[in-house]
Amino acid sequence: MARRTDSTAPADRSARRRADRIDERRRALADAALLTLSELGYARTSLREIAQNSAFSHGVLHYYFRDKVDLITYCVRQYKTHCVERYDGIVATAASPEDLLDGVAEGLAATLEQDALLHRLWYDLRTQSLFEESFRADVAAIDGSLERMIWRTVEAYARLVGAAPACPPSFAYATVDGLFHQALQRHLAGAADALDVLRAGVRRQLATLVA
Amino acid sequence: MARRTDSTAPADRSARRRADRIDERRRALADAALLTLSELGYARTSLREIAQNSAFSHGVLHYYFRDKVDLITYCVRQYKTHCVERYDGIVATAASPEDLLDGVAEGLAATLEQDALLHRLWYDLRTQSLFEESFRADVAAIDGSLERMIWRTVEAYARLVGAAPACPPSFAYATVDGLFHQALQRHLAGAADALDVLRAGVRRQLATLVA
DNA sequence: GGGAAATCTTGACGACTGTCCAAAGCCGTC
DNA sequence: GACGGCTTTGGACAGTCGTCAAGATTTCCC
Numbered sequence: 001m002a003r004r005t006d007s008t009a010p011a012d013r014s015a016r017r018r019a020d021r022i023d024e025r026r027r028a029l030a031d032a033a034l035l036t037l038s039e040l041g042y043a044r045t046s047l048r049e050i051a052q053n054s055a056f057s058h059g060v061l062h063y064y065f066r067d068k069v070d071l072i073t074y075c076v077r078q079y080k081t082h083c084v085e086r087y088d089g090i091v092a093t094a095a096s097p098e099d100l101l102d103g104v105a106e107g108l109a110a111t112l113e114q115d116a117l118l119h120r121l122w123y124d125l126r127t128q129s130l131f132e133e134s135f136r137a138d139v140a141a142i143d144g145s146l147e148r149m150i151w152r153t154v155e156a157y158a159r160l161v162g163a164a165p166a167c168p169p170s171f172a173y174a175t176v177d178g179l180f181h182q183a184l185q186r187h188l189a190g191a192a193d194a195l196d197v198l199r200a201g202v203r204r205q206l207a208t209l210v211a
Numbered sequence: 212m213a214r215r216t217d218s219t220a221p222a223d224r225s226a227r228r229r230a231d232r233i234d235e236r237r238r239a240l241a242d243a244a245l246l247t248l249s250e251l252g253y254a255r256t257s258l259r260e261i262a263q264n265s266a267f268s269h270g271v272l273h274y275y276f277r278d279k280v281d282l283i284t285y286c287v288r289q290y291k292t293h294c295v296e297r298y299d300g301i302v303a304t305a306a307s308p309e310d311l312l313d314g315v316a317e318g319l320a321a322t323l324e325q326d327a328l329l330h331r332l333w334y335d336l337r338t339q340s341l342f343e344e345s346f347r348a349d350v351a352a353i354d355g356s357l358e359r360m361i362w363r364t365v366e367a368y369a370r371l372v373g374a375a376p377a378c379p380p381s382f383a384y385a386t387v388d389g390l391f392h393q394a395l396q397r398h399l400a401g402a403a404d405a406l407d408v409l410r411a412g413v414r415r416q417l418a419t420l421v422a
Numbered sequence: 423g424g425g426a427a428a429t430c431t432t433g434a435c436g437a438c439t440g441t442c443c444a445a446a447g448c449c450g451t452c
Numbered sequence: 453g454a455c456g457g458c459t460t461t462g463g464a465c466a467g468t469c470g471t472c473a474a475g476a477t478t479t480c481c482c
Contacts, residue, residue: 025459057460128252167415171415171416174390178388179389197381205382258469
């Protein structure tokens with residue numbers, strides 16, 4: 001019985017290391033999957049293609065993921081963390097309304113440019129979730145967190161101009177998302193002014209959202 | 212040489228009738244395809260499934276359409292005419308700004324409710340066109356005509372309140388489309404207030420678009 | 423009414439998909 | 453250094469896909 005209560009018994013430590021290794025593999029495979037997905041879109045991405053963009057063979061995907069839906073769900077979740085990490089922190093450090101508008105407009109334009117393919121994938125998956133039950137819940141969760149992010153911006157702006165938000169959060173999100181989506185579409189189509197139009201549009205729309 | 216110049220020679224008439232019949236078949240098949248597409252989405256719709264929702268067998272599709280892309284392109288074009296026909300005429304008969312806002316809000320809410328699946332398909336195809344070159348041109352054409360439709364509304368509203376539009380057409384379209392897309396998403400998810408939220412949102416947004 | 427052309431059906435083809443599995447490779451532990 | 457479990461491979465499987473073509477059927481014209 002001696003030291004059976006020791007929580008760092010060799011067996012436990014090895015089990016933990018194993019679990020960590022598995023998590024790491026899953027993350028790596030999900031990264032490869034996101035790469036392929038953002039390039040080809042959901043409809044045209046096969047498991048073999050994903051595996052070819054990774055260091056492994058196609059069979060290993062079913063060792064780490066139950067099936068294709070499990071993998072894609074995991075990818076969506078991973079994308080979400082990537083997403084909110086990027087977005088957060090834009091709002092925090094603004095001292096004046098103008099600063100905030102600048103920061104938000106610039107932040108959105110920057111991520112649109114840098115992560116254009118990931119955003120394209122996001123809109124793809126969001127649309128697919130309208131047809132496929134599988135990852136609807138995860139998509140809805142991301143949508144909600146994006147809406148809350150926009151809403152934090154509106155609240156911060158309202159505070160800085162000494163007014164109150166004058167619209168529901170869903171209205172703010174819908175209109176700004178519409179602007180972002182259109183800008184992405186034009187940016188991908190090669191329109192040189194897409195980013196500037198987005199900046200101007202976001203500034204204008206945010207300004208009308210407070211009383 | 213006698214009547215070789217007669218434009219209604221039997222051969223011509225028969226050729227014309229044949230062409231008409233072909234057009235009719237193509238329209239019927241495209242209708243069946245639109246039915247299936249709007250139910251399953253682009254990614255999950257196969258030619259066999261389309262044929263099963265029609266009165267014909269799957270082989271006939273390649274008699275009237277070169278390939279799948281040709282069929283879907285034809286569907287997209289057909290959807291466009293269906294779309295603008297529906298939309299047009301909302302704006303024309305408004306006497307006061309309030310009338311116009313009512314009419315537009317109600318018109319958008321009505322088509323969202325009645326043609327929910329078709330609109331879902333539209334967003335699906337628009338997203339697919341970000342990945343697939345094939346029907347990008349047709350999608351862009353529809354997008355443009357929708358933008359012009361919204362813009363006509365803005366202009367009419369501005370005229371009625373005696374002001375000028377105070378934003379670019381693309382801004383008006385992006386924000387209203389964002390509202391419409393969100394409302395569709397919530398409506399399909401079963402939210403009972405989706406239509407009312409859309410009505411309120413559209414009214415609010417349109418009102419801010421003129422000086 | 424018969425023959426030719428248009429139309430439609432049916433089955434086949436090769437390519438591709440997600441999934442599964444037996445075997446091989448790998449690695450830590452005794 | 454050999455054993456045993458964890459990883460990984462690559463092929464097999466059943467299914468579906470778009471496409472095609474040969475044959476059956478219908479339609480039309482003389």
